Amino acid sequence: MEEILVDILSRLPVKSVVRFNCVSKFWNVLISQSYFTKKHFNHAKNQASSQKLLSLHCHPKDADDNRLYFYSSSLSLVQLVKDYRIVDCPPNSNPSYGALIYCSCDGLFLIGIWNKRYVEQPKVLLIWNPSTRDQSTLLPHSRYYYSSDSSSSSSDYEDGDDNDLRSTYGLAYDSISDDYKVFRLVLSFDGQNENEIFGLKEGSWRIIDETSSSGMTDCSMYSGGEFLPFVDGSFHWLGVSSKKLYVVSFNISSEVYGEISLPDFVCSLAISRWSKHKIEVDVGVSVLGGRLSFYYKDDKFFNLWMMKDGPGAWMKLFTIPSSRIYRVIPTYMFSDNQVLLCFKLDWKIMSRFVYRLISFGLFGLTNQIWPLDCDDIDIDAITIDKDIGIVYNGIVYTESLIYPGLGLGV
Incomplete structure (x- = not known):
């Protein structure tokens, strides 16, 4: 009976499945299980209705507004379905100074949020699932974060030639270790290797051994x-x-x-x-x-x-x-x-x-x-x-129920 129920629920849209959280404790536990969220996602990948385009709005005009506003639209060529998604930012960030979507993986988004101007690194890194809306996890920074968090003049920042270290991030699922990983690519022109990787199961950063140039x-x-x-x-x-x-x-x-x-x-x-x-x-x-x-x-x-x-x-x-x-x-x-x-x-x-x-x-x-x-x-x-x-260029994603726990496995 449970297997039949799982098969039926895995074919429903995310919005419909989330509603079942309030039905009973049994259904809530069932829907939150890793095997169910993965089964649901594998089905959604082949459904055109589950493919969305997410764009970040311009940063809030009100300095006291500590939220990020996103715009989600259907990829349907017949009917454009529009929706708003909102993220409450951590207290130590200020989205009016800048925010950036780095990437999307399995319906999850890696977002950087700044708390001051003219620095290369965002103050906050978080993983967010726009389909379930209220789920986000704050990631710790590596020990190398502060080496690239120095302020510079606006002219230096905009020109970019005087910056000796810059970086960007990627989020992906590692099927071998069954873990979601964040990759930090550091662009250091002095040749020093500081690329890092963060496994959500371990909950910590480490430098990657450079096996090839x-x-x-x-x-x-x-x-x-x-x-x-x-x-x-x-x-x-x-x-x-x-x-x-x-x-x-x-x-x-x-x-x-x-x-x-x-x-x-x-x-x-x-x-x-x-x-x-x-x-x-x-x-x-x-x-x-x-x-x-x-x-x-x-x-x-x-x-x-x-x-x-x-x-x-x-x-x-x-x-x-x-x-x-x-x-x-x-x-x-x-x-x-x-x-x-x-x-x-x-x-x-x-x-x-x-x-x-x-x-x-x-x-x-x-x-x-x-x-x-x-x-x-x-x-x-x-x-x-x-x-x-203004809306920034969007990223296509598949709606999902997946949400990995930090330091607790997937």
Whole structure:
């Protein structure tokens, strides 16, 4: 009987399952079990209705408002379902000074929140499940956190050339150890290795033994500015070594670094513009349809490749004009090979974002504004209402009931 009940409940949307928490103590215990949340998530991954796009609003205008506001929308091409999600921030943070979504994994989001301006590291790191709304866990900082938390002038911060240590974070599930892990990638130009990993079961940070050289990397080359794409058990980012651009990987189970070559044409174009640890053209990596993808944008065109049969085997998907666009971020691939691209329209931090669907196949390329079919890319209201203000580029996630306990196992 219990097995039948589990099978029925695992097919329901998260919102419906959460309501059963109040039915009885037995149902509450059943729904919170790890085997049930994983079974429910595995079913939700194949349901289009469970795929959502989460965006962070602009920071609160009221300095006393210690909350973060998110905007969740359906990925349905037929009907756009909109919803608001709110996170109460810890007392030692101030979202008006800055907040950032680093990544999403299994419906969980890793969020950084600052408490002062012009510092590289957020004061608070927390894991939050927007589907269950009230669940969030505060993560401890590593002992290296304070070495990168020094204040600097605003000009130094914005230019970035004087910062000798920067970092970003990724969250992923390690199937070998059955644990969720946070990876901290430190970009130290003095060559010192301070990359760290945090296992939620252990509840502590540790330095990763450097088993192979990952070369010089630069924060400006990350996909989406800050994201570390995770696919096939590894995080990925772009690096440069011996004047060659390539993809660096880090496997969270074996803790081994690797290298993946890029198309020769892209490497030669990017390196020809190499200057002061920066690559002036827009390049990055992301995950589309469960595969690693690579994009390259110059003043005229945006090009997108996808990994085909193995490391280094790239298949070009399409090329589209990009002359009036500041940046293009690959966001999601639908089952019918439609790709959702996020267009940043200008260089400003508080910029507008437009989502456009690109379809490719035997009949060439077609594109349309998503979710509205409109030819004018400069229109204001695409995925948001005008009265809610600026919204940052979104991250696609699958609604889930998963929530790992800190130091208590999954």
